[in-house]
Amino acid sequence: MTISFGNPDRPNSYIGKTVPRPNAPRLVQGRGKYVDDIVLPRMAHVAFVRSPHAHATIGAIDTAGAKEVKGVLRIFTGAEIAEVCTPWVGVLAHLKGLKSPPQHALAVDRACWVGEPVVAVVATSRAAAEEAAALVDVDYDPLPVVTDMMSALDADTPVLHADMGDNLAFRRLHEEGDVDGVMATAHKVVSARFKTARHTGVTLEPRSILADWNPAEQQLTTWNATQAPHMIQTVLATHLGLPEGRVRVICDDVGGSYGIKVHVYPDEVATAAISKIMERPVKFVADRLESFSTDIHARDHEIEAKIAVDAEGRILAIDVDDWTAIGAYSVYPRTSAIEGNQVVNLCGGPYDFANYRAQTTVVFQNKTPTCQYRAVGHPIAVAVTEGLVDLAAAELGMDPVEIRRRNMYADDVYPVTSPAKMKFEGLSHHASLNKLLELMDYDGLRAEQAALRGKGIHRGIGIASFIELTNPSPFMYGIGGARISAQDGCTVRMDPDGSLVALSGVTEQGQGTEAMLSQIVAEGVGVSPDRVRVITGDTQVTPYGGGTWASRGAGIGGEAALQSARALRGAILEVAGAMLQSPAEALDIRDGQVVDAASGEVRMPLEELGRIVYFRGDTLPKGVPRELVQTRHFITSDYPFAFTNGVQASYLEVDTETGIVTLLKHWCVEDCGRIINPQLVDEQIRGGIVQGLGGALFEEIHYDAEGQLLNGSMADYLVPMAAEMPDMVVGHVETPTMESELGAKGAGEAGTAGAPAAVMNAINDALRPLGGQVTAMPFTPERILRALGRITD
Amino acid sequence: MKALAGGYAQARDLRHALDLLGQADGMGRVLAGGQSLIAAMNMRLTSGDLLVDISRIAELRGVALDGGWLRIGALTRHAEIGRDALIARHAPLLTRAVGHIAHSAIRNRGTIGGSLAHADPAAEFPACVLALEAVLHLDGPDGRRDVAAEDFFLGVFETAIEEGEILTGISVPVAQDGERHVLREAARRSGDYALAGLCLLRRTAGHRLAAFGVGPCPILARGAMEKLDHGDIDGAVAALSGEIDPPGDTQASAAYRRHLAGVLLRRALSDLEGEQS
Ligand SMILES: Cc1cc2nc3c(=O)[nH]c(=O)nc-3n(C[C@H](O)[C@H](O)[C@H](O)COP(=O)(O)OP(=O)(O)OC[C@H]3O[C@@H](n4cnc5c(N)ncnc54)[C@H](O)[C@@H]3O)c2cc1C
Secondary structure (H helix, E strand, C coil), X not given: CCCCCCCCCCCCCCCCCCCCCCCHHHHHCCCCCCHHHCCCCCCEEEEEEECCCCCEEXXXXXCHHHHHCCCEEEEEEXXXXXXXXXXXXXXXXXXXXXXCCCECCCCCCEECCCCCEEEEEEECXXXXXXXXXXXXXXXXXXXXXXXCCXXXXXCCCCCCCHHHCCCEEEXXXXXXXXXXXXXXXXXXXXXXXXXXXXXXXXXXXXXXXXEEEXXXXXXXXXXXXXXXXXXXXXXXXXXXXXXXXXXXXXXXXXXXXXXXXXXXXXXXXXXXXXXXXXXXXXXXXXXXXXXXXXXXXXXXXXXXXXXXXXXXXXXXXXXXXXXXXCCCCCCCCCCCCHHHHHHHHHCXXXXXXXXXXXXXXXXXXXXXXXXXXXXXXXXXXXXXXXXHHHHHHHHHCCCHHHHHHHHECCCCCXXXXXXXXXXXXCCCHHHHHHHHXXXXXXXXXXXXXXXXXXXXXXXXXXXXXXXXXXXXXXXXXXXXXXXXCCCEEEEEEEXXXXXXXXEECCCCCCCCXXXXXXXXXXXXXXXXXXXXXXXXXXXXXXXXXXCCCCCCHHHHHHHHHHHHHHHHHHHHHHHXXXXXXXXXXXXXXXXXXXXXXXXXXXXXXXXXXXXXXXXXXXXXXXXXXXXXXXXXXXXXXCCCCEEEEEEEEEEEEECCCCCCEEEEEEEEXXXXXXXXXXXXXXXXXXXXXXXXXXXXXXXXXXXXXXCCECCCCCCCCCCCCHXXXXXXXXXXXXXXXXXXXXXXXXXXXXXXXXXXXXXXXHHHHHHHHHCCCCCECCCCHHHHHHHCCCCCC | CCCCCCEEEECCCHHHHHHHHHCCCCCEEEECCCCCHXXXXXXXXXXXXXXXXXXXXXXXXXXXXXXXXXXXXXXXXXXXXXHCHHHHHHCHHHHHHHCCCCCHHHHCCCEHHHHHHHCCCCCHHHHHHHXXXXXXXXXXXXXXXXXXXXXXXXXXXXXXXXXCCEEEEEEEECCCXXXXXXXXXXXXXXXXXXXXXXEEEEECCEEEEEEECCCCCCEECHHHHHHHHCCCHHHHHHHHHHHCCCCCCCCCCHHHHHHHHHHHHHHHHHHHHHHHC
């Protein structure tokens, strides 16, 4: 029996409805349990002495003064940690040529960025550990630094890792068709240089780990704020020399992740190693200043790009030369080449064109490592693509909507393969654009814009179409040799009272995974969502899975939940059939009761079935299966990724005297396939847009030429805040994926993918009559005034 | 990071507070609203302070009219200033400033005395009191003294408050009939410290113009004031540009801030006209 998703009046119709989040009261009442809330007997705290230099050899380490501080238990250098913890190398086999040197939990001999952990101080309190850390005297000998991206490969730039030969971490060139030939003869060729700033994710809850090695059990238990418990289990086992089965990773509440918490961090691994050495629980919770210098950064790209169009505005060719600097190491185990690789994969994504060339050049430098952050590579690729398309439209005197209409893949051509060799199963660019134009009253806004222009008010409208990669298969990491699972599992169990427990390998980061799973399980079995308890984030309890990243929770974890729920439903009906002497097919489960499928007449509540199965199994015929626990796993197999699509629009006003941009309104129409919980999807889109707007207008990590981080605090690194955010209107088109019964694709990154490009295009739309153009994010008031020539010195 | 205080004591009254400071051997530090001090301690920009908490001293709080002066206690919170009727009537510049200072949570705790004593170059109140020709009242081991706002701000986070002294309050001359006050600033986000800001007063005697965020401390732009008195707006903008010394940082360059100050001055003037009509 399949679910008739099209029928809103079907029984147990929880999929597609906004239902209350089961964990919301706990979180808003302050009853959540984050790593920092957990206190264990004999627990110690660790603080790290971090390199104040971007590049330096580490000489003598004097800990005498630090040891005097009351409460200090032990102090570890890199060499001491290296005795129990092997170094790692952040490469993947399918990213050909990617190289990175071995990285230690604590720097050994050489520190390569400001903030790299060098010495660990363990004490009875974090305050004592910090106080002592300030007294550790490390004899650094500064080395030449590499900070500039574009000159990193120049002959006279020092080589950061001598063993690597040069500063090139990775380069990939993709070519399709005859780009040079087409560019040479095209009606118009437009080029631009784009920049996206270095960002970080700024999670509300900082990175945290509590590690507890129990020598009696020979087991390491860690409580982590992580997106991928099973991946962390593997990593800790591998590098601490433990059997995987003797590492248990527990992930309770997590206060936001955005990709920041899906990586392996040296200080966290060091904490686990220290617990193993000291045979007691050790806690590390990053503070905000540490977060800025040690959480992964992202998005630091410079791109030279060209587009060729014919006289009718048809895209003939796109040529992209992307550069990114990833800091001193490729981050383990997902690597820091993925972002550049995504830029190559995603540029030109919505458009049906033939000639495409894209190269990404990934270099080392003495800064905080960069890695995957929400919408990996998408905001960059979308800004480049949509920026070019708008420039081409302006060059042709064509409306930005019209040029998109002429180039977007028609809604009925799927399946189709893009010039970047991405396979699209089914997208809805035109339907989405049409819906967007209707929601925003495009023509009305254009009229308003023109009228205000006459009064010296400069408003702009910016459109950005995008594709988004979700539901990844093993093609993302697994084929490269990483033990990162693309499949996921769910176990659903019925207890004697007829309530359900669902154990899932995907995780809750605050985004509502548990709500999504509870409604799928509720519908799949036939109970109300409040009868479902969801357990995630425990490697010894849940089925093996990948966790939460690349917008896979609903599409992969949700399908596993649906299949296990359907299996449990079948198992329940089998028992019910035996008890009621009715064929199982003639029965159904609705709202927690076994009913007659045809008439809906109640035959037996689930608690009665539970009572019989668990306490009076003697009354059932011998041999009737009573398997009220069912597990199913799901993996995609037809497509490497489930692409989604969408389109965003920004309406804003530029104060041409101060350069300040006021966001007036923002629209997004996206297609994430089957929507499980409309409110959660809308809020994912909104939250994602906010992060994208942050990138467009505010966020930028600054370093000086010596590699010193200049704005590592919330006062200086500007995150988007409520007062500056516009109203957001979110609309949907639903094109379910056929890979699963559920049909869900991901929705978590779409907002972030498209928002910066929409804002850029809107600003340039406002500036165009004044003769200015901005392509370097964030679009600060100063950059806008400089683009207008209002300040020149 | 964890703050490291050298000690904490709550003062019962002003005398007690001064005694506690006197006994602190140079390590004493007044704690008022804590909205700047605690943040600095949490970043270990300062540590080992012996905190003397003055926040419960009732005599240091509140607003009163005293002849031609408005007397404002040092512990009067930003939020209280923002809704005080006497201030709205007699020193509307301060009322206006509150809307630009941080966010509600901070305005509910931060005090005007703390803001003035902290003397952030981009803070609003220091520039306001400079523009208003306020007098700051200090009490210390050697007794009371009054300091004119013009002599109070010495540099970045630096004031005329001496070791062991407490700022007890300020006196602001009440606005005369027809006097106009405007405050203009620009910040990257609402509630952020200003990239640049101006307090502009029009009195029968002439204009008063104080700039903030564009120098080590608030700047009284005398040259610009004189040009304004002569109705020379372009001259005032040019003069202001020469009188300020804006910093460049990760938010904006000095050149941008200088440009911004000129834009703000023109806008402040048109606000004044708007007020008058
Ligand atoms: C996020 C954030 C944003 C902010 N934005 C702004 C802004 O836009 N504009 C702005 O003006 N301010 C801003 N502030 C600062 C805020 O206004 C503070 O409240 C103010 O600067 C200090 O006042 P306080 O009472 O909190 O003083 P405290 O933090 O208690 O003290 C600050 C300093 O002044 C000294 N001090 C305090 N009172 C006295 C006294 N009576 N006599 C002698 N010394 C004293 C203390 O010893 C300390 O050195 C912001 C603060 C935060 C946290």
